[in-house]
Amino acid sequence: xxxxxxxxxxxxxxxxxxxxxxxxxxxxxxxxxxxxxxxxxxxxxxxxxxxxxxxxxxxxxxxxxxxxxxxxxxxxxxxxxxxxxxxxxxxxxxxxxxxxxxxxxxxxxxxxxxxxxxxxxxxxxxxxxxxxxxxxxxxx
Numbered sequence: 001x002x003x004x005x006x007x008x009x010x011x012x013x014x015x016x017x018x019x020x021x022x023x024x025x026x027x028x029x030x031x032x033x034x035x036x037x038x039x040x041x042x043x044x045x046x047x048x049x050x051x052x053x054x055x056x057x058x059x060x061x062x063x064x065x066x067x068x069x070x071x072x073x074x075x076x077x078x079x080x081x082x083x084x085x086x087x088x089x090x091x092x093x094x095x096x097x098x099x100x101x102x103x104x105x106x107x108x109x110x111x112x113x114x115x116x117x118x119x120x121x122x123x124x125x126x127x128x129x130x131x132x133x134x135x136x137x138x139x140x
Contacts, residue, residue, distance in 0.1 A: 004066045007099035010057055012110070012127070013085060013092035017078035018070050019060040021124065023096055026104045027135060049124035052131050057071050061114070079125045091132055107133045 010020045031048030055109040064077040075081045085092055108131040114126040
């Protein structure tokens, strides 16, 4: 049966950040390395290292004020928490947990940015993950 994405969570340094709006493609693509030699009649390739696309997680900007949708295990001021980690330069664990309990996890540094705004729009920001470990998928 198909699963709806509602309930997907993003953990940064062990903390569930509130306001997740969108996730990037997760997982990697293997680089293609050519190994064609002069005896070959067609190009040949082998799989190289994994390359991860830009990992941009989009969030709604929230303050730390009381919010009935934020449970005690969540961080309401997700931008503030992420920005503090970015400024520290630390490599931290990250995890995306899907509604069925499966997940991807990895570690890396992050960058943050406030997204463009318009009149009467909802503020949004992005966390850009810069992985420095391979991805682990719980289904492997």
